[in-house]
Amino acid sequence: MAQKPGHSRLYAGTELRALRLSQGLGQAAMAARLGLSVSYLSQLENDNRPLTAPIAARLAKLFPLDWSDGRAAAARREAALKAVFDDPLFDDLERSSRMARAMEQQPALAELLIRLHTAWRDTHRQRQIADEALSSGVPGATRLPWEEIRDWFHEAGNYIDPLDRAAEALAGTLGPLPAGEARLAAFLKERNGVELREMEEGEGEGVLRRFEAARGLLLLGRGLPPETRRFMIAHQIGAQNLADELASVLDRAALPSPEGRRLLTAGLLNYAAAALLMPYGPFRRAARAMRHDIDRLCQRFQTSFEQTCHRLSTLQRPGERGIPFFFCRVDMAGNITKRHSATRLQFARFGGACPLWIVHEAVAIPDRVLVQLAETPDGVRYVSMAKGLVKPSGSYARPPRRYAVALGCEAAHAQEFIYADGIDTAKRGTPIGISCRLCPRTGCDQRAFPPSDRPIAVDPNLREFVPYRVL
Template sequence: MPPRRRLFAGPALRALRQRHSLGQAAMAARLGLSVSYLSQLENDDRPITPMVSDALAGAFPLDWNPADAGGAAHLATLRAAIADPLFADLPAERQSLERAAEQQPGLAERFVRLHAAYRRSEEQRLIADEAIGSGVPGGGRLPWEEVRDWFHDAGNYVDPIDRASEALADTLDAEPIPDALLIHALKTWHGVDVVASGDETTAHPLRRFDRARGLLTLDRAMPQATRRFFLAHQLVSLSLADVIAQVRHEAELVSGEARRLLSVGLANHAAGALLMPYVRFRESARACRHDIDRLCQRFGVSFEQACHRLSTLQRPGARGIPFFFCRVDMAGNITKRHSATRLQFARFGGACPLWIVHEAVAIPDRILVQLAETPDGVRYVSMAKGLVKPSGSYTRSPRRYAVALGCETEHAGDFIYADGLDIASRAAATPIGISCRLCPRSDCDQRAFPPADRAIAVDPDLREVVPYRVL
């Protein structure tokens, strides 16, 4: 057996300590090391041992990324794959995984690739099952579904656009970026004037851009955070037009409408990245344990915008917590969704009725939390809040919906909304599913439809909550 490679990562370790504003004594105490030993590690006088690497991963789970691109990379991906409940009966100790990754790196890589292919096939099977169960002919995708799935496949993060927006934010050099500065940039950089809509008794588009006249008209009734977002949207649409066009050109979309929708979606992504620049937003989110109200105050954005931005923090080498995010309307339709976790949303129809997001729609401006468990045994901490967007007139109904944000329980310590939940209790978790048609649970009192892939039995002389038994 070839000798185990020793890992020297002094500069990475020192950069990690400085990024968290820790002195050597504080860092050593956090890792359970002596100051002299830590100094030797930072100066590459000693290698990073597996025990030290484990301590770093425990203390800095989102930041510790060993500079070794070989065995450590294989080990990280192998550990992520084997965390799937599908392999619950397999040994997951670090020593066993290290041995597999180091002795058989090719086999470890193929195992990871096979698992990724399995997850993709499962997602495709769920999509097909939903299409059959929902009656959608052929499971064909509408233009907005094409774009939604494109963002999902991209991990809800578009690196060239995100980085270009961050550079643009550095140019503006303000936090939060005020409306006046965005209006000034539109005028001086692109010759665009901004005006508010006129007659308040008449419904107006939220945003209208007249390219020939260089005139941007915004509905005067919209909330300030929405107005700021539309100003940012227009600025990045013009300032980053070439970058957006290149990404759109490389996207494999079928219809012209889908490509135009993608342009809008990319501009929205860029607007969020302009108002909430990646590095500063990620650091602020971690410092306040992802307290969304505090993030809204610092960056001058809405609750929904901050939640959405948290779900996009997937930059390689500087990832945020893997979150799922969705928006649900009064009818239970999922109108916006993304998941960086193992939780996947229903492609057709609504979400599980046991999920707290449905209750949040009916209770605006109150944050609800929930510990939930999916049929595969993975548990999540969910936060949901009902929101109301005013219309500006009694004659126009306000928009009512709820947003939800959540993560797997292994990140609960960094998610302020998990405080007070009994994470360790198995009985405390609410059993949820993707949707009734895809959920295998046979004892759910809230089931609306039987599973699409299971037979049922009906006993005329027996009635329980639902009039059948799932076989």
């Protein structure tokens, strides 16, 4: 069986040599510290021999800070190289043991391949954006501020490191997790002089929260679920205590419009609120231990189903990454109102998602979890979970908001995703696409539009489910 690069042995000559030079050591001195011969060390540094576990342990003990960085770089390269060769683009490539050894022994070559593959994926994504802009009917149109911020979060990987770390540190001052509403409100009052009150009957129709800085009041709408109330308080705690981190991120974003800056501010404060209620380290550990069981995580952190799904999609801290998930929220009309993907699946920027995706069925069936094994045109299989949710309006005169959230990962991570239990990921999944205008499938009975880059043929004497054939 063909061998994929980067799974069995670790060649870390570049990192080992860089470590020795950073310590100001010659080969003889370094070899003596490690209990090795100079020739053995030379073979390691030239990637003629792999690094053994005992030597790696010795390096970690002697140089705990500096060597951890080297190991992290090697581990990152190994994971990135695996992602490259897992791309269906290389399915017909014969992967020999000689290729595997070349990738292991030549880190610079491996890095070059990773960069080339990343550039190819980025070019492909840009083509999708161009196609979708054409399909929107407004070629060359400037992005709206809302789209600008949505794309900003996507390009940031949906992980904002300085804000996430600052919120995690702030959460540590609140005491044991989860911090209940009373503790959050007391913190806001004692630390920031802001008092929490509920709006009076009939006050602020349709308003969820209002902050009155002059009076030092945070007013919450009546009838909000407990999870929403805690989130609103956490939002205000972030605004009061993470101003420096927030300003730093905003300045680096350099957004062209005032509306975009205000929208990003709101989005970053929502991000900070989630990071405060679900601090990165504890949340990531709990998610792994519970195999990403969202209901159990909701109970553990006293958060809503949507809040928990969204937080799972942000676990992209370097060196402590979670499972790469995609996450989205879809309304009753099929519009994607929230979206992010750390996987190879990319959502359409315009229009709705593929009608064969289970999330559309979930909208119509609230409070029931649906699962699906799906396969995109590039041959990648995904396991996804979708659940329909209803947000009460608090009044018969105002219809409740109905939508569905979906969370999924590539089938390779199925063992860590409880919703994949009972699914045979080796089988072919439901054939889904990004959107009809971008989907190359020729035999789909639920096409709404032909693909934008393929010709069609229409036969007036033949009528099938779709009134044209994709050529």
